[in-house]
Amino acid sequence: MPIRTPETSTPGHARLMGVGGYRPSRVVPNSEIVEAIDSSDEWIRTRSGITERRWATPEETVQMMSVAAGRKAIEAAGLDPQQIDCVIVATVSHMLQTPSLAALVADELGTDHPAAFDISAACAGFCHGISMASDFVRGGSAKHVLVIGVERLSDLTNLRDRGTAFIFADGAGAAVVGPSDVPGIGPVVWGSAGEQADLIKQDVDWLTWGTAAERVEQPYLTMDGNPVFRWAAFSMAKVGQEALDRAGVGVDELDCFVPHQANLRIVDALARSMKLPESVTIARDITTMGNTSAASIPLALERLIENGEAKTGDTALLIAFGAGLVYAAQVVIVP
Numbered sequence: 540m541p542i543r544t545p546e547t548s549t550p551g552h553a554r555l556m557g558v559g560g561y562r563p564s565r566v567v568p569n570s571e572i573v574e575a576i577d578s579s580d581e582w583i584r585t586r587s588g589i590t591e592r593r594w595a596t597p598e599e600t601v602q603m604m605s606v607a608a609g610r611k612a613i614e615a616a617g618l619d620p621q622q623i624d625c626v627i628v629a630t631v632s633h634m635l636q637t638p639s640l641a642a643l644v645a646d647e648l649g650t651d652h653p654a655a656f657d658i659s660a661a662c663a664g665f666c667h668g669i670s671m672a673s674d675f676v677r678g679g680s681a682k683h684v685l686v687i688g689v690e691r692l693s694d695l696t697n698l699r700d701r702g703t704a705f706i707f708a709d710g711a712g713a714a715v716v717g718p719s720d721v722p723g724i725g726p727v728v729w730g731s732a733g734e735q736a737d738l739i740k741q742d743v744d745w746l747t748w749g750t751a752a753e754r755v756e757q758p759y760l761t762m763d764g765n766p767v768f769r770w771a772a773f774s775m776a777k778v779g780q781e782a783l784d785r786a787g788v789g790v791d792e793l794d795c796f797v798p799h800q801a802n803l804r805i806v807d808a809l810a811r812s813m814k815l816p817e818s819v820t821i822a823r824d825i826t827t828m829g830n831t832s833a834a835s836i837p838l839a840l841e842r843l844i845e846n847g848e849a850k851t852g853d854t855a856l857l858i859a860f861g862a863g864l865v866y867a868a869q870v871v872i873v874p
């Protein structure tokens with residue numbers, strides 16, 4: 540017996556309809572971090588570009604931040620929460636194995652029982668989510684997908700670790716993906732390099748930690764920053780170029796470059812290797828937000844839109860990369 544698919548009226552294309560973000564209230568300058576890691580404001584600024592970051596207060600949970608960013612994105616899309624029929628949350632800092640953060644967020648947003656699930660692709664999670672959402676909309680599985688990237692990396696950061704304490708931060712960013720008459724999200728270029736999994740990881744799993752005979756410190760994220768830096772700065776330019784090629788967009792046609800905000804030197808190295816013209820607006824949200832992993836790209840995009848540096852209809856290249864190692868890139872039209 541064949542499956543008899545009923546006629547559907549899928550539009551054929553998908554686009555970003557609205558973007559929203561949530562920046563935690565507590566501003567943490569470099570001066571607050573340097574003593575415990577024997578560092579300096581100057582070292583952090585020159586090596587990473589970061590001058591300050593946000594760390595969430597106890598009330599600013601991953602759920603609270605996701606709902607705030609998601610609500611803003613839904614409003615920007617001109618939709619009602621009831622019109623969202625799928626919620627994807629990308630995160631590595633939702634501390635419950637189950638239920639998913641997406642189900643909790645969907646409920647608190649007042650949606651009408653949409654599909655809801657979390658994905659784990661670290662700093663590349665938001666771009667993975669956008670790719671999935673685009674395919675769902677184009678394939679008819681959903682009409683309006685809310686994609687959220689959220690992290691409270693401060694919960695997983697050892698403030699005495701010189702390699703991570705100054706870089707990781709908290710926040711949430713979101714976008715609504717919906718139907719379009721013309722292409723608004725280009726083909727994704729994505730992949731993994733699991734042989735390099737040890738470069739960024741949680742140092743001990745929760746079960747081993749929880750059942751240890753002696754109480755040891757909580758699990759933390761560790762990062763061997765230098766090889767990750769080299770991998771990102773050299774390999775991701777090719778990935779970005781491929782995403783442009785697959786979307787049929789030349790560098791001279793690009794308006795905005797919104798890479799994962801991992802390190803300002805990586806942002807600038809990628810722009811140089813890709814030979815982006817001066818006219819391209821480059822997101823540099825890391826300077827005041829630090830590295831917020833899955834939240835960094837939607838937060839950076841939101842900032843460009845709010846500042847008027849990215850305008851409706853602009854062409855933007857997104858590139859995300861991180862623990863796994865994993866990466867994903869696509870061209871999008873700014874809503």
Ligand code: UT7
Nearest residue numbers: 577578582586587662701764765767768771801802860861
């Ligand atoms: O978001 C997921 C993906 N993550 C990334 O893409 C992050 C990629 N990595 C990075 O951004 C950089 O590797 C860091 C910013 C984390 C570190 O910068 P780096 O230029 O790679 O520094 P390094 O680890 O090679 O260390 C250089 C020097 C060393 O001293 P010597 O051996 O040259 O005397 C370190 O001991 O800097 C020293 N150092 C520090 N000094 C002050 C390392 N960490 C610190 C510190 N403060 N926090």
